[in-house]
Amino acid sequence: MSMLSITVILAQIALSATAPAADADLQFEQLAARYMDEFPALSPVSSTALGDHRFDSQLDEVSQQARQQERDLYRKYLEQLGRIDLADLSRANQVDHALLDYELQGALWRLDTLEEWAWNPLTYTGLCGSAIYNLMARDFAPLPKRLGHVADRLEQFPRLYRQIRETLVPQRVPKIHAETAVKQNPGVLSILDNQVRPHLNELPDDQRQRLVQAMAVAEAEVKKHQQWLEKELLPNARGDFRLGQELFDRKLAFTLKSPLTRDQVRERAERELVRVRDEMYNVSREVYQQKFPFTQFPAEPSRAYKQAIIRAALEMAYQDAPSADAIVQTAKDSLAMCTDFVREKDLITLPPDPVEIIIMPEFQRGVSLAYCDSPGALDVGLSTFYAIAPLPDDWTGQQVQSFLREYNVRSIHDLTMHEAMPGHFVQLAHSNRYPGKLRSVLSSGVFIEGWAIYSERVMVDAGFMDGDPLMKLINLKWYLRGIGNALIDQAIHTAGMTRDEAMRLMVEDTFQEEREAAAKWVRAQLTSAQLTTYFVGTQELFDLRRDVEQAWGKDFNLKTYHDKILSFGSPPTQYVRALVLEEPIPRMR
Numbered sequence: 001m002s003m004l005s006i007t008v009i010l011a012q013i014a015l016s017a018t019a020p021a022a023d024a025d026l027q028f029e030q031l032a033a034r035y036m037d038e039f040p041a042l043s044p045v046s047s048t049a050l051g052d053h054r055f056d057s058q059l060d061e062v063s064q065q066a067r068q069q070e071r072d073l074y075r076k077y078l079e080q081l082g083r084i085d086l087a088d089l090s091r092a093n094q095v096d097h098a099l100l101d102y103e104l105q106g107a108l109w110r111l112d113t114l115e116e117w118a119w120n121p122l123t124y125t126g127l128c129g130s131a132i133y134n135l136m137a138r139d140f141a142p143l144p145k146r147l148g149h150v151a152d153r154l155e156q157f158p159r160l161y162r163q164i165r166e167t168l169v170p171q172r173v174p175k176i177h178a179e180t181a182v183k184q185n186p187g188v189l190s191i192l193d194n195q196v197r198p199h200l201n202e203l204p205d206d207q208r209q210r211l212v213q214a215m216a217v218a219e220a221e222v223k224k225h226q227q228w229l230e231k232e233l234l235p236n237a238r239g240d241f242r243l244g245q246e247l248f249d250r251k252l253a254f255t256l257k258s259p260l261t262r263d264q265v266r267e268r269a270e271r272e273l274v275r276v277r278d279e280m281y282n283v284s285r286e287v288y289q290q291k292f293p294f295t296q297f298p299a300e301p302s303r304a305y306k307q308a309i310i311r312a313a314l315e316m317a318y319q320d321a322p323s324a325d326a327i328v329q330t331a332k333d334s335l336a337m338c339t340d341f342v343r344e345k346d347l348i349t350l351p352p353d354p355v356e357i358i359i360m361p362e363f364q365r366g367v368s369l370a371y372c373d374s375p376g377a378l379d380v381g382l383s384t385f386y387a388i389a390p391l392p393d394d395w396t397g398q399q400v401q402s403f404l405r406e407y408n409v410r411s412i413h414d415l416t417m418h419e420a421m422p423g424h425f426v427q428l429a430h431s432n433r434y435p436g437k438l439r440s441v442l443s444s445g446v447f448i449e450g451w452a453i454y455s456e457r458v459m460v461d462a463g464f465m466d467g468d469p470l471m472k473l474i475n476l477k478w479y480l481r482g483i484g485n486a487l488i489d490q491a492i493h494t495a496g497m498t499r500d501e502a503m504r505l506m507v508e509d510t511f512q513e514e515r516e517a518a519a520k521w522v523r524a525q526l527t528s529a530q531l532t533t534y535f536v537g538t539q540e541l542f543d544l545r546r547d548v549e550q551a552w553g554k555d556f557n558l559k560t561y562h563d564k565i566l567s568f569g570s571p572p573t574q575y576v577r578a579l580v581l582e583e584p585i586p587r588m589r
Contacts, residue, residue, distance in 0.1 A: 024088035028097055031080055032438045035100065042070055045127055048134040050441065051378025053141065057152035059131055062124070062163045067111055074104045074111075086587070092436065094585040095568075095575045099257075099442040106254035114247060119172035119239050121181035121229070122526065124164045128157070128222075129188050133361055136195040138375060138382045144203055147211060150196055154214035157221045164225070170233050174241035176525045178234045185229055187362030188222050241525040245494045248528060252490075255529040256446050256536055257572040259586075262490050269486045269535055273509065276480050280511075281306040283473045284313035290469075291316070307508075314477065314511060317470045321408040324391055324400050330409060331370075331388055332357050334416040338459070342422050345462045348562040351429035353381055355420055360389040369407065369519075370415055372424035377440030380432045386420045399515055406513035410465075410474040417459050418478075423452035427566055434569035443570035445530070450537020450573060451566075453482055454545075458558075477511050479538070484510035485520070486535035492524050540573035544580070551581055 040047035044055035060066075081101050086094050110116065116123055131153050135146045170178075192215055200208050243251065249262055260268075281301070288309055289295050298305065322330040335357065342350065353375075360370070369389050375382035391400055407415070417423055427448060434440055456475055465471040484506055491497035499521055506517035524531060544565070549556045568579050574586050 024084055025090050025093050028084050028089055028093050031077070031084070032096060032100065032436075035077055036438060036441070038073060042066075042073065045131045045134060049130065049376050051140070051376030056135060056146075056149040059153045059156040059160050060127060062117065062160070062167050067117065071108065071111060074108050078104045091579065091585055095571055095579070096436060096438050096442075098575075098585070098587065099439065099571060102254070102257060103442050109250060109254065114251065117167060118169045119174070119177070121164075121168055121173060121177055121233065122184065124168075125181050125184040125187070128160065129184070129191060129361060132188065132191045132196065136191070137373070137385065138379065140379055140382060143199060144207065147196070147199060147203060148207065151207075151211045151214040154218040157218040161221045161225045165228055168233065170236035172239045173233060173237040174239040174525070175234070175237045176241055176522065177239075178229070178237035180522075180526060182226070182229050182234060184362070184365070185222065185226050187365070189219060190362045192218070242496070243493045243528050248490065248493045251529045252532060255533065257444060258446060258536055258540065258574065260536060262494070265486055265532060265536060266490060268539060269483050272483050272535075272539075273480070273487070276476055276483065277306070277310070277509075280310050280473060280476045280480070283469050283476065284310045287313040287316060287469050287473065310511065313470070313473055317410050317474050318405040318408050320410065321404045322412065324404065327391075327407065327412070328357060328359065328388055330412050331386065331416060334413050335386065335420055338413065338416050338421040338464075341459065341462070341464055346559055347458060347462060348422050348426060348559055348566070350422075350426060351433075353384060353425075353429045355384045355386060355425045357386045357388065360387040365389045370419055372419040372428070374425065374428040375432070377432050377437055384420075384425045384429065386416070386425065402513045402515040406516040408474070410471050411478070413464070413471065414456055414475055414478045417456045418452040422458070423455045424448065427451045427455075427570070430566035431570040434567070436569070439569040439571060444572040446533045446537040446540070447570050447573050447576065448537070449533045450539075450541045453479060453534055453538040454541040480510045481512060482534035482538060484512070485531040488520070488524055489529065489531035493528050537573065544573060544577050547577070548580055
């Protein structure tokens with residue numbers, strides 16, 4: 001046999017060995033493309049946010065028939081995924097296969113077991129507000145076209161609000177959810193007033209008249225729905241906001257996509273609570289001694305003594321607080337300062353995308369002070385919004401003072417690091433550039449929140465504010481707050497933690513001001529499992545950084561590392577670990 005014949009035979013053997021994998025990859029990629037084409041139609045409002053603008057003229061259906069269509073789609077793709085052998089896929093596709101499989105299982109569980117569609121009215125206040133906000137917030141198309149779609153959706157408001165009232169079961173709605181919905185629902189009108197009405201004169205007469213009429217229809221429907229919320233839903237809302245162990249554990253598993261269980265999260269959080277408080281004491285002792293150099297500290301201070309020294313040091317940071325009407329400007333100044341520092345220290349490759357600080361829309365208020373609103377995975381390069389809520393008009397002077405102590409200037413720096421630079425804004429801009437859009441759509445909130453808190457620590461460790469110990473203390477306090485989030489999240493929903501118990505943990509153990517703790521109590525009732533994502537994500541990223549430093553040794557470079565772990569999109573951290581360290585791709589539990 002000639003050498004050429006042997007070469008051909010060897011080539012054929014190699015080709016036949018790789019053919020199943022190639023076929024499997026092609027099969028999966030075609031399936032993913034079909035899914036990306038089909039699932040956006042289930043929620044036109046979410047599709048607009050995602051950057052898929054095929055359905056901008058449509059409004060979500062929330063009927064029983066619509067939910068059945070969702071079930072049918074999820075089951076179809078689960079069945080098709082089951083035909084593909086993970087072992088035959090590339091490493092990247094193994095990750096995406098696992099993410100899609102888990103997403104579909106979770107979607108079915110939420111539909112058929114959790115059933116928030118029947119008892120959570122905030123699902124619908126967010127939907128109605130986002131229906132218009134998502135069309136107007138970003139310039140993804142010419143303004144007249146977007147305003148035309150606003151009219152399209154407003155004309156469908158009567159049908160949507162009718163379906164909402166038919167779907168919600170007042171007796172299953174928790175009172176706190178009903179109360180928050182009553183506050184959020186009118187926010188739709190503020191979007192019309194602030195983002196739509198000012199542009200009416202930019203339309204031709206016929207289009208303007210149509211939009212004005214559609215706005216009138218929508219305004220009447222919002223007011224009608226408000227009456228229903230106040231007269232029917234709120235008086236009859238008797239649901240329990242606590243999920244209970246079984247629902248919470250299942251939701252936590254779908255949310256975290258992590259090997260950690262609820263008990264493991266709690267045990268780790270309790271250990272970190274002790275460790276971080278001790279670190280805060282050491283920093284506070286340094287700060288205190290700078291002001292009072294002759295202080296003699298006990299060799300074995302009691303918990304009460306440590307508490308007093310930490311509080312004394314925090315008081316020094318609280319003195320540097322913005323005025324009530326200067327929070328947004330302080331955040332703008334902080335964003336510029338953080339951006340300059342990241343560039344100076346060359347901590348990460350910065351995206352060219354614009355980021356803007358905005359006043360939080362009314363329909364989104366009542367859950368958190370700030371959030372990062374990044375463009376959808378299919379709208380790469382558009383503006384990211386760092387949204388900040390104004391102080392409520394009905395707060396007393398004491399409540400305002402409590403809030404401003406919590407959100408002192410250094411805290412706003414920490415918030416800016418988290419939400420924008422180099423936190424959510426930077427990470428999500430990198431994520432949206434991952435070439436596989438399925439992974440961007442199936443992003444992990446745990447990785448995203450973990451990165452945001454991890455990035456705060458990176459900034460402080462790099463010497464932000466010239467290594468100011470008060471900045472380090474505030475950063476530790478914010479991390480401690482994330483630890484507290486994880487503890488109260490599960491304790492409230494699975495162990496019956498009361499408001500007083502939660503407030504004591506937040507105010508005494510994690511040094512939160514009364515206004516922040518009170519707002520967190522409300523948030524913990526309105527949400528579940530999400531508050532745990534901060535702590536778990538941070539722990540996983542701290543662990544990953546340590547292990548990669550050991551693996552890379554003298555070749556470790558911080559910017560290279562950051563660019564590398566953000567190059568994979570936003571999958572759960574266990575997959576980032578496998579991809580960075582070239583470990584086997586884990587299977588979801």
